[in-house]
Amino acid sequence: MTTVALKDVTKIFPDGTVAVDNVSLDVGDGEFMVLLGPSGCGKSTVLRMVAGLEDPTSGAIMMDGELANDLPPRDRRIAMVFQDFALYPHMTVGDNIAFPLRLSGIEPVPRGERVADVAAALGIGDVLGRKPSQLSGGQRQRVAMGRAIVRRPGLFLMDEPLSNLDSGLRAELRAEISGLVRELGVSTIYVTHDQAEALTMADRVAIMRKGVLQDVGTPTQVYGRPATLYVAAFLGSPRMNLLEASVYVHLDRYIALNLGEQALYLPWDDIRARAVSHYHGERIVIGMRAEALTPVAPDTAGDVLQGRIRYLEHHGHESLAFLDIGATAVMVDELGGTPAETAGHSRGGRLSQVMQRITGRGPERPAGRRNGRDSVLSDPGRHSRRPAELAVRLAPYPAVTPGHPLAVQVRMDALHFFDDRGDRIDVGWR
Numbered sequence: 001m002t003t004v005a006l007k008d009v010t011k012i013f014p015d016g017t018v019a020v021d022n023v024s025l026d027v028g029d030g031e032f033m034v035l036l037g038p039s040g041c042g043k044s045t046v047l048r049m050v051a052g053l054e055d056p057t058s059g060a061i062m063m064d065g066e067l068a069n070d071l072p073p074r075d076r077r078i079a080m081v082f083q084d085f086a087l088y089p090h091m092t093v094g095d096n097i098a099f100p101l102r103l104s105g106i107e108p109v110p111r112g113e114r115v116a117d118v119a120a121a122l123g124i125g126d127v128l129g130r131k132p133s134q135l136s137g138g139q140r141q142r143v144a145m146g147r148a149i150v151r152r153p154g155l156f157l158m159d160e161p162l163s164n165l166d167s168g169l170r171a172e173l174r175a176e177i178s179g180l181v182r183e184l185g186v187s188t189i190y191v192t193h194d195q196a197e198a199l200t201m202a203d204r205v206a207i208m209r210k211g212v213l214q215d216v217g218t219p220t221q222v223y224g225r226p227a228t229l230y231v232a233a234f235l236g237s238p239r240m241n242l243l244e245a246s247v248y249v250h251l252d253r254y255i256a257l258n259l260g261e262q263a264l265y266l267p268w269d270d271i272r273a274r275a276v277s278h279y280h281g282e283r284i285v286i287g288m289r290a291e292a293l294t295p296v297a298p299d300t301a302g303d304v305l306q307g308r309i310r311y312l313e314h315h316g317h318e319s320l321a322f323l324d325i326g327a328t329a330v331m332v333d334e335l336g337g338t339p340a341e342t343a344g345h346s347r348g349g350r351l352s353q354v355m356q357r358i359t360g361r362g363p364e365r366p367a368g369r370r371n372g373r374d375s376v377l378s379d380p381g382r383h384s385r386r387p388a389e390l391a392v393r394l395a396p397y398p399a400v401t402p403g404h405p406l407a408v409q410v411r412m413d414a415l416h417f418f419d420d421r422g423d424r425i426d427v428g429w430r
Contacts, residue, residue, distance in 0.1 A: 002063055002077060002154035002187050003029050004050060009059030011045050011211075019045040021211040022059070030185045032178065034202035036192060037234075042211040043191045047157050050189060052076055063155075076155070079148035083160040085140045087132040087147075094119070094128035097146040104151075118146045121180065138169045145177065149184070156181060156188040162197065170194075174201055195235055199223060207231050229376055229422035232287045233332040238320055238391040240287045240416070244328040244377060249280040257286060259388075261326035264303050264410060272426045276417055283377050284425065285330050287416035290320070290391045293408040303410045310389055311402050319398055322389040323406055329388035330376060332422075375420040 004027040011020040020042040027033045035043035048054040049061060052073035061068045068076060079100075087096050094115055101111045119125040122142040132140055141161060148156060161177070162170045178201040181188050192198055198205045199219040207214045207222060207230075215227040226232040232240045246258040255266040255276055264286075266273055276284070296304060307325035392408050400406065417425040 003027060003065070004155065004187065004189070005060075005062040005065075006046070006050075007060040007062065009046070009049065009056045009061060011042070011049060011054060012057045018211050020049070020056075023208075023211075023213045025206055025213065025216065027187055027189060030182075030187055032181060032188045032190065032201060032203045034190045034192060034198040034205050035208060036195060036198040036205050037208035038193055040210075041208040043208050044159055045211075046208075047080075047159055047189060047191050050155075051078055051080055051157050077153050078155045078157055079151050079153035081141075081144050081148050081156070081158045081161045083163055085132070085144045087140060087143055089132055091131070092128065093124065093130055093132070093135070093143050096132065096143055097128075097150050100147060100151045114150050115146075118150045121149075122146050122176075137165050138173060141165065141173060145180075149180070153186065156186050156190075158188065158190045160192055161190075163192070163194070170197070177201070195237075199235070207234065209234075225424070226287075226416065227424050229285055229287075229330070229418045230332055232416055232418070236289055238290050240289050241293075241388065241390050242330045242332070242418075243286045243288070243388050243390075244283055244330055245286045246283055247276060247279040247281065249277045259286070259305070259325065259327040262305055264305075264412065264415075266412060266415075270412070272417065275426045279419065279425070283420060285376065285418040285420075285422075287418065288390075288410060288414065290393045292411040292414035293390065293392045294411075295392060295394060296407050296409045298405065298407045300407060300409060303412050304407050305390070305410060306405070306407050307390060309400060309402050309404045309406055312394075312398075312400070314397060316396060318396055319394045321392045321394050321398075321400070321406060323392055323408065325388060325390050327388040327390075329386050331386065332376070376418075376422045377420045 006023055006025045009020060009023045010018070012018050023042075023046060025033075025046075035046060037043050045054060049056050052068070052071060056069060063071070063076060088099065091099070097118060098111050098115045101114060106114075115128070116125065119128055122145060124139055124142045124146065127135060127139060132143065135143065144161070158177075162173055165173065174197050190197075190201065202219055204216060204218055205222050206216045209230050215222050215231045217225075222231060223235050226235065229242065233242060243259055245264075248256040248258065250256065252268055254268055255273055257264045257266060266276060298306065305323075305325050307323035309321045310324050311322050313320040313322075390408070392406070394400070419425055
C-alpha cells in the first residue's frame with residue numbers, strides 16, 4: 001500500500017489564481033482520507049497533484065517517504081475514479097474493466113479471472129457483455145470502480161464519484177465503496193462536497209476553504225470540536241447556531257456571556273473558562289448545535305434562553321423551530337473573499353489591560369490564531385450580522401405555531417467558542 005504526505009504544497013495557476021495555499025497533509029497506509037469543501041476550494045487540485053496530473057508550484061509530495069514531484073502518473077501506482085465515469089463507450093463492460101490489465105501485458109486467461117472476480121464483488125457480473133450506454137448510472141459507476149480495483153493499486157483517488165447519482169443510490173454505493181476499500185486495505189483519498197459522505201465514509205476528514213486547509217481529524221473530532229468558525233458552520237444539519245457574545249469575567253465565580261437581551265454563565269471551574277477569560281470586555285462567537293438545546297418549561301432554573309418562534313420546518317421525523325432570542329447571529333460566507341492582510345491586532349482598552357494584569361497574559365492572541373485574518377465580527381464583506389434564529393429540534397408536528405413563546409435549556413458543556421478571527425478559542429482541548 002502507499003502512504004502520501006503533502007508538505008507545504010501550493011498551486012498557483014498562470015492567471016495568478018491560488019488554488020492550493022501551503023497545504024500539509026499526511027495519509028497513512030490503508031487510511032480512507034476525505035477532502036471536504038465547497039466547489040472551488042482546491043480539493044480536486046490537491047487530488048490531481050497527488051496523481052501527477054498537475055505540478056505543484058512549491059512544496060513536496062511524498063509517496064512512501066520518497067519525493068514524487070517529478071514522478072510520472074504511470075509510475076505512482078494509483079487508480080482514479082472520476083465523477084463522469086470516463087468509460088470507453090465502444091467497449092463492453094468486461095473490456096472496460098480489463099483495459100488497464102491489457103495495457104500491462106497480462107495474459108487473457110488470468111486477465112479474465114481477475115475481471116470476473118472484481119465484477120462479482122461489485123455485483124455487475126451479469127452485465128459484462130453490455131456497453132456502458134445500456135447501463136444505469138449506478139452500474140456505470142461500479143464499472144469505473146472495477147476498472148480501478150482490478151489494477152490492484154497502492155492508492156485510490158476518487159473525485160466526487162457519486163455526485164451524479166440520486167440520493168438513494170448514493171447512500172447504497174457509499175456503503176459499498178467504503179466496505180470494499182477497507183476490505184482491500186488500499187489507501188484512499190476521496191474528494192466530495194457532501195458532508196454526509198465525508199462523515200460516514202472517512203477515517204479522517206480534511207476540510208478546505210479557498211485553498212487553505214481548515215481542519216483535519218476523525219469525523220467525531222471535526223464535528224465535535226471544529227478548529228475554525230468556518231468548519232463549525234459547514235458541518236451539521238441544521239447548521240450550528242453562531243451567536244455574537246460579549247464576555248465579562250467575574251473572577252473565581254463565572255464568566256457572563258451576554259447574548260444581547262439574555263446571558264449564559266460559564267462556571268469558573270469549566271476547563272474552557274481560563275481560555276475564554278482572556279477575552280474579557282471583548283466580543284466572541286458562541287456556537288451551539290440544535291442537539292445542545294432542549295425545550296423546557298419557562299420557569300426552569302439553570303442556563304435557559306427565552307424566545308419566540310419565528311417559523312417552523314417540518315421534516316416528518318422531527319420539526320425545527322427557529323427561535324428569536326434577541327441575539328445577533330454571525331453568518332459565515334461559505335466561499336469567502338480573499339482575506340485582507342493585516343499588520344496586527346491591538347487588544348487595547350482598560351478592561352483588556354486589567355485582565356492582562358490579573359492573568360499575567362500579554363496582548364498576543366491565543367494559540368491557534370492565524371495572522372493576517374480579518375475579524376469575523378467587523379468585516380461585512382465576508383460575514384454578515386443579523387438577528388439570530390436559534391434552530392431547536394422539536395417532536396414531529398408539535399402543538400406550537402409561529403409567535404409561540406419557547407424556552408430552551410442550553411448544555412453548557414456542548415458550547416463552542418471562537419475568537420473574532422474565526423479560530424477556536426480552546427483549540428487545544430479535544
